[in-house]
Amino acid sequence: MNQEDPTQREGPLDQAGRRDSAPIHLLVQSDPEGLADLQARLLGLCTQAGLDDMAAFKLTCAIVEALNNCIEHAYEGETGQPIDLIWTKNPGEVTIEIRDQGHPMPDLEANASPMPGSDAESGRGWHIIREWTDSVSYTRETQENVLTLTHRLP
Amino acid sequence: MNLEHRTQDGVDIIKLPERLMMADAADARATLKEIIEQGSGKLVLNLTATSFMDSSGLAVLVSGLQAARKRDGDVLLVGMSNTVRALFELTRLHTVFQIFDDEPGALRAFG
Numbered sequence: 001m002n003q004e005d006p007t008q009r010e011g012p013l014d015q016a017g018r019r020d021s022a023p024i025h026l027l028v029q030s031d032p033e034g035l036a037d038l039q040a041r042l043l044g045l046c047t048q049a050g051l052d053d054m055a056a057f058k059l060t061c062a063i064v065e066a067l068n069n070c071i072e073h074a075y076e077g078e079t080g081q082p083i084d085l086i087w088t089k090n091p092g093e094v095t096i097e098i099r100d101q102g103h104p105m106p107d108l109e110a111n112a113s114p115m116p117g118s119d120a121e122s123g124r125g126w127h128i129i130r131e132w133t134d135s136v137s138y139t140r141e142t143q144e145n146v147l148t149l150t151h152r153l154p
Numbered sequence: 155m156n157l158e159h160r161t162q163d164g165v166d167i168i169k170l171p172e173r174l175m176m177a178d179a180a181d182a183r184a185t186l187k188e189i190i191e192q193g194s195g196k197l198v199l200n201l202t203a204t205s206f207m208d209s210s211g212l213a214v215l216v217s218g219l220q221a222a223r224k225r226d227g228d229v230l231l232v233g234m235s236n237t238v239r240a241l242f243e244l245t246r247l248h249t250v251f252q253i254f255d256d257e258p259g260a261l262r263a264f265g
Contacts, residue, residue: 032175032176032177033177035175035176035177036173036175036177036178039173039175039206043206053237054236054237054240057206057237057240058237058240060206061206061208061241064175064208065208065209068176068208068209068210071176072176115245115246118216118246118247118249118250119216119220119250120216121213121216121217122209122213124209124212124213124245125208125209127244127245128208128209128241128244128245131244132244
């Protein structure tokens with residue numbers, strides 16, 4: 001299961017007078033069942049950020065794929081490990097930072113392979129992440145993987 | 155995973171759940187495999203209720219398609235939402251599966 005950090009609060013007004021939310025921390029465990037619960041929450045955040053149904057679906061799907069990678073690759077399927085998802089709505093874009101303490105990821109370029117063949121059962125996740133976000137970056141900070149996705153808002 | 159399943163004119167018709175994600179993938183794969191092995195290999199998957207799918211869900215469908223075609227069958231998809239269709243188009247799987255608006259159309263295609 002995941003839980004939201006209760007300290008979240010409204011953020012300041014930006015120059016255009018829009019109020020952005022303070023970052024929302026979603027504490028997730030490396031549990032596929034938990035991701036199923038989280039999916040609806042992510043869809044709601046996308047909608048609240050002003051994305052239409054299609055854009056909300058695409059961004060949610062990209063985030064879920066990134067979380068799938070944490071479970072499958074960083075933690076190699078081990079459940080109960082921490083994943084920290086930080087959702088920040090800035091003027092004109094949303095940033096999603098995903099932190100895990102699993103094995104380091106290969107360099108992002110190593111995941112830039114083309115879409116797998118039509119008969120392949122796997123390998124589509126990274127393609128979805130890249131195509132349905134506006135930027136993807138990865139750093140390794142001490143013992144943490146930090147994957148940052150951004151998506152422009154309408 | 156309990157998938158709603160019925161047979162009509164020798165075709166197995168299966169209703170997929172609201173979400174098909176990593177958590178559901180192993181069970182869904184096993185259920186489809188069992189239905190394909192016990193039936194004709196002709197499947198219609200109804201996605202009317204499916205509002206979310208990720209690459210794990212796509213992998214389940216590809217696995218089912220491969221198993222069906224090994225039996226000279228096929229997997230036809232019906233009732234796909236615009237959002238799920240976008241996922242199929244991004245991954246080019248809309249060129250691999252035959253997609254129909256509704257079950258009667260898919261059943262006619264099986265002849």
